[in-house]
Amino acid sequence: MKNPQFNYHRPGSLSEALALLDEHGDEAKVLAGGQSLLPVMALRLGRPEHLVDIGALAGLSNITAGPQGTTIQALVRHAAAERSTDIATHAPLVSAAMPHVGHRAIRTRGTVCGSIAHADPAAEMPAVCLAVDATMVAESVAGTREIVATDFFEGYLTTALRPNEILTEVRFPAWSATAGGTVVEISRRHGDYALLGLACLLDVTEGLIANAALSFFGAGGTPIRVAEAEQTLIGRPPNDETFAAAAKAVTEHLEPGSDIHASTNYRRHIAGVLTRRGLAEATSKIGVPA
Amino acid sequence: MTAVPIGETLDVSLTVNGATVSVDIDPRRSLADVIREEIGLTGTHLGCEHGVCGACTILLDGEPARSCLMLAAQAEGTAITTIEGLATNGEMHPVQQAMHEAMSFQCAFCSPGFMMSTIALLDDNPNPSEKEIREELSGNLCRCTGYESIVEGVETAVKIMGPTR
Numbered sequence: 381m382k383n384p385q386f387n388y389h390r391p392g393s394l395s396e397a398l399a400l401l402d403e404h405g406d407e408a409k410v411l412a413g414g415q416s417l418l419p420v421m422a423l424r425l426g427r428p429e430h431l432v433d434i435g436a437l438a439g440l441s442n443i444t445a446g447p448q449g450t451t452i453q454a455l456v457r458h459a460a461a462e463r464s465t466d467i468a469t470h471a472p473l474v475s476a477a478m479p480h481v482g483h484r485a486i487r488t489r490g491t492v493c494g495s496i497a498h499a500d501p502a503a504e505m506p507a508v509c510l511a512v513d514a515t516m517v518a519e520s521v522a523g524t525r526e527i528v529a530t531d532f533f534e535g536y537l538t539t540a541l542r543p544n545e546i547l548t549e550v551r552f553p554a555w556s557a558t559a560g561g562t563v564v565e566i567s568r569r570h571g572d573y574a575l576l577g578l579a580c581l582l583d584v585t586e587g588l589i590a591n592a593a594l595s596f597f598g599a600g601g602t603p604i605r606v607a608e609a610e611q612t613l614i615g616r617p618p619n620d621e622t623f624a625a626a627a628k629a630v631t632e633h634l635e636p637g638s639d640i641h642a643s644t645n646y647r648r649h650i651a652g653v654l655t656r657r658g659l660a661e662a663t664s665k666i667g668v669p670a
Numbered sequence: 671m672t673a674v675p676i677g678e679t680l681d682v683s684l685t686v687n688g689a690t691v692s693v694d695i696d697p698r699r700s701l702a703d704v705i706r707e708e709i710g711l712t713g714t715h716l717g718c719e720h721g722v723c724g725a726c727t728i729l730l731d732g733e734p735a736r737s738c739l740m741l742a743a744q745a746e747g748t749a750i751t752t753i754e755g756l757a758t759n760g761e762m763h764p765v766q767q768a769m770h771e772a773m774s775f776q777c778a779f780c781s782p783g784f785m786m787s788t789i790a791l792l793d794d795n796p797n798p799s800e801k802e803i804r805e806e807l808s809g810n811l812c813r814c815t816g817y818e819s820i821v822e823g824v825e826t827a828v829k830i831m832g833p834t835r
Contacts, residue, residue, distance in 0.1 A: 382719070388680065388697035388743060390672035411741075418700075418739045419720040431697075435744050459733065483809025484790065485727050485734040570808040 383421050387430045394519070397434050397546060402521045404430045406543040411435065412455060415482065415490035416498040440548065445470040450552040458487035458495070471552040472665070473512055473561040473579060477504040480563055483571040496532075497547045499539045499602070502573040504563055506533055507603035511561070511579040511595035514552050518545040526551075533602040559583040559591070560666035564658040565598075566650050568641070574598045575642045576650050580658040582618060584666055589613045594626070594658075596651060599636040608633045609655065618663045620656070627655040684745045686711070687755030693742065701745050702726045702737035705752060713753035713782050717811070724810030727783040728752050734790035753782035756789075764830045765789050765823075774823030776814035783810045788824050797833035798824070 391397040401408050409428035411417055412435055420426040434440070440455040445466035452461060452474070461467055462478035474492070481487055481495065481504055495505040496516065509516070509529040516527045518541055532540050541547060565577025576598040583591035592613040596604045609629035616622040636647035674680045674697050683692045686709055693708045705714050705728070714737055717723035721739040728737045729751040737750075756763035762770065765788050775781045784807065791798060791806040798806065803824045804817070812820060 382703070383698040383700065383741070385676045385696075385698055387676055388672075388674040388741075390743070392671045396671050411744075414741070414744065415721065415736075415739055418741070422720045422738075433741075433744065436746070483724070484806060485724065485736050485787065485809055486721065486739075488730065488733040488735045489740065570805045 383418070384424065384427045386421075386428055388433065389430060390433045390436065392437075394434075394437055394440065394546070394548070395521075397432050397437065398519060398521050398544070400430070400432050401546065402544045404432075408432055408543070410497075410546055412494045413457060413490040415486050416494060416500065434546065443467060447554055449554045450474070451549050452492050452552075453549045454491065454493045454547060456492050458482070458490050458492060459484075461492050462487060470555055471512075472555060473508050473563065473581060474505075474552065476561060476563040477508050477579065480504050480565055480567075480571070480574070480577070486571075493547045493550055496550055497539060497541060499533055499537055500573070501536055501601050501603065502577075502598040504565070504574075504577065504579065504597060507577065507579040507595040507597035508563065509533075509550065509552075510603045510605055511581055511593040512552055512555075514550050516541075516547055517549045517551065518542070519548045520545040524548075536601040538601075556583050556591075558585050558666060560662040560664065560668075561593075562658055562661040562665060564654050564661065566654065576636060576647045576654065578651070578654045578658045579603075580655075580662050582613070582659060582662045582666070584618055584663070587617055588615055589618055589622070592626075594630065594655060596630075596634060596636075599634055599647065599651065604634065606630050606633050613659075618659070620660070623656045623659040626659065627652040630655045680743055682742050682746050684747065685749035687751055695742055697741060697743045699742050700738050701728075701740040701742045701750075704742035705737060705750075711752050711754050715779055715782055717779065722811070723780070723783070724787065725780050725783040727786040727810065729786055729790065732793075734787055751786075753785060756785070763789070765792070765827045768827035768830050769820075769823040772819055772823035772826045774815070774819045775812075780810060780812045784812070784820055788827060791824070792827060792831060793835070796831065796835040797828055800825075 408430040411433045440453045444451040450471035468475040561581030565574035567574045579595045592610045609626045631652040638644040715725040717725040719738045726738040
């Protein structure tokens with residue numbers, strides 16, 4: 381399908397981009413990698429009057445990673461995040477998500493922040509943000525504000541970002557040396573959107589689970605953490621019995637939708653399977669250098 | 671700042687298969703359409719035009735990309751390689767030769783995309799397992815072959831090009 385018509389803007393600086401968004405409000409859309417926006421436009425699910433192409437802006441492609449945390453700026457492509465050994469060391473859950481994001485040719489162009497701002501409920505990165513309590517940094521002509529993941533994802537393709545804001549960076553907190561995490565999913569074809577998936581992490585001290593996150597994608601309008609299941613893990617040793625109890629709690633509390641690809645019951649079933657599989661894999665990654 | 675109102679055009683310059691090309695286009699046009707209709711290189715095929723089928727895959731600054739999921743305007747200043755850029759002096763690229771020898775394709779609509787994706791795969795991983803080949807090429811659809819002959823073509827390419835790079 382061919383793209384609909386739009387007014388094309390290629391600002392020379394971030395402040396010019398923010399001024400354009402402020403002027404045009406919800407008639408404007410930000411174009412970065414375009415791997416979500418251009419299909420949306422091709423299918424006429426969205427028809428922005430103004431496109432603000434930030435792809436060529438300088439100074440928005442940095443990855444800063446260290447023991448204090450990891451920051452990924454707006455124009456960091458999935459491919460760059462996937463190759464980054466700094467991210468692998470300091471934000472390993474982001475690295476674990478990357479091979480699942482689209483296909484390789486999509487990751488060449490698509491950006492990490494773009495995926496978060498698009499907020500497809502079946503996408504990996506929003507669930508990763510929710511699992512590790514990432515902070516989204518939104519800029520507008522009025523200034524900068526920080527939005528925590530629990531407040532950011534509001535509904536299907538809907539976030540707390542205002543029409544005049546750009547998600548300029550996402551910040552991931554410091555990764556604990558005693559934590560392990562992974563991303564597991566079931567999709568019909570490698571690289572497709574998942575029928576259901578899980579971003580999970582465990583922090584184990586003195587043989588017992590001190591902290592846990594189970595963040596599901598493809599299970600509702602936003603990524604969803606199942607607190608009841610996370611609670612069953614705390615204070616217990618990381619073993620099959622513990623994981624089976626968590627999986628049971630997940631299947632009792634998660635209410636995934638039904639569509640042409642999978643029924644609610646099937647999705648609930650694979651949520652349990654992925655809980656056991658993901659937690660075992662996360663445990664095996666504790667203390668393993670990336 | 672560049673601003674192009676609806677109905678007006680934009681100059682875009684890029685390098686295509688080693689040659690500098692400038693086009694004057696409506697900004698809504700995809701890179702794929704510009705490659706085919708303005709530059710005249712019709713080897714890049716368009717199947718779904720929303721990023722699913724992979725037929726339009728090209729190399730953008732050496733990395734695989736969907737030319738249907740890019741505005742040509744976004745390719746300003748880049749260097750792209752299309753299927754026409756693979757052969758040198760009438761000699762097929764080893765991946766083309768391998769796919770030919772393995773009789774990888776039937777109707778061949780998907781072939782340019784598969785070959786560009788294969789080049790990207792072997793660039794990163796010169797000796798992939800069958801599982802890795804299938805995973806990496808899962809972003810390209812073929813409706814004829816059932817993929818067996820295409821996987822065989824990639825394996826033949828590994829034999830021709832050698833397992834190291």
